[in-house]
Amino acid sequence: MFSGKLKLRKFAGLLLAAVALTSFYSCSDDDDNNLEEDTARLTVRMTDAPGDYDAVFVEVEDVMIKSDLEAEGEGWVSVGNVQTGIYDLLELTGGVTQLLAEAEVPAGHLGQIRLVLGNNNSVVINGESQPLSTPSAQQSGLKLQVNQELEAGEQYEFLLDFDVDQSIVTAGSSGGFILKPVIRVSATAETGMIIGEVHPSAVGGLGIQTVVKATNASHTISAYTDANGAFVLNGVPSGTYQITVTPEAASGLSAKTMSNVEVSSNATVDLETIFLD
Template sequence: MLSLIAFTMFSCSDDDSGSNEEEGTAQVTVRMTDAPGDYDGVLIDVEDVMIRTDMDGAEDEGWESIGEVETGVYDLLELTGGVSQLLADVELPAGYLGQMRLILGNDNSIVVNGESYAMATPSAQQSGLKLNVNQDLEAGEQYSFLLDFDVEESVVQQGNGGYSLKPVIRFSAEEGASTIEGEVHPSDFRSLVKAQNASNTISAYTDANGNFTLHGVPAGTYKVTITPDVASNLPTIEENNVVVEAGSSVNLDTIFLE
């Protein structure tokens, strides 16, 4: 009888432990930033961020909202100089996270030479690109994902003078990626900062103080190019052999264009 009781108690303890693991959650944040384009403003209507954990069904099956999404209309060109927009900060059940996509609404527009134009957004584009995550979420851990919206590639000028939006988004898991940051002078105009190697291109504009941050940079060796606004009549500067290690932040010396 004592052996039976001991066995029963042990079995219940195992069951409780397994249940806690299954019910464990991971903290997940999703942020959005911008790879720049030559416009006055690019406003996109964010309606949802969806995830897919079950990859066994058809491509359009198994999608669900990540929950508690910061919906709204965001100007992508304000997300430069290291600025990013928080879209979600939620707890998700531990387990496999296969894919993610950004869902857009109809209120998308572009500002060119001070004039605003609505951007046609086909329903296929509104439903969002399928971004491969392929991440096992462990209970009690924190995960940060970055959606880098490539404005230059995403905005398409139509033959009739209008514009359409076909999102091109670079996805990165920030734990496995790094940043390159620095400061450009003079700062009374905007400069384009681009890090590039054979596999990756990451870019951002400087902010009002000349600061910049390139997010989600995979490990590798890069050429960093600083291109000042053409009206400045200043030369383009190149920083070669910038070595980026995984999970690090590389701070370049202050870059003087004069």
């Protein structure tokens, strides 16, 4: 599914309804931070949960914040240093994230983050590209609640995780597709990570597309394996999860389930190698 996809812009390295938004707080006395007095450093990254499409392109125009320190208008200001461009969300799986913004912002109460998307959004299905229309309510940007106190001299990181399957809606009898972003937001320091490898990663010389999903009563986090079978589930809130590994049907392999996987904040759970048969 990944081969032959149109790539308008691809970045190496690593934006669902927003169900939770927490902050990444990290104490540091390192003078190399070089933060100005009364400012904090804010980092925003984007990743994606799997979706059954060839490609899903979204155009990022801005990342804005609403600070109580802004007295004029609604208080919305761009964070600056925004990595604008068109991104294929399906390239941001398996632990890959895209840096969207990293800047110094005023310390104090941060009410919301707004992700502003452009009009150049599209989905590729069976090799055919179709436009993704954006409802008028979303054109001013998707607002995500933060309600976080930013302390001067500290660093805060937010991971915006698109749920592609829920974010793309068929436009009824008129045909076409509508983009209604559904985003899960997490904080690196307040969540954990699940990693591992799935084998075999290929059958008959062809790569296997496998989805790894962690679920409990409150959360669902998923990612594809890469070409080598490796996977990373980022931003997993603390708790006990069931892990489901589901290879594509054409592989002829059976799904596998693991229960009672414990995840703690700021820790990595290594499931090592998961063998399918």
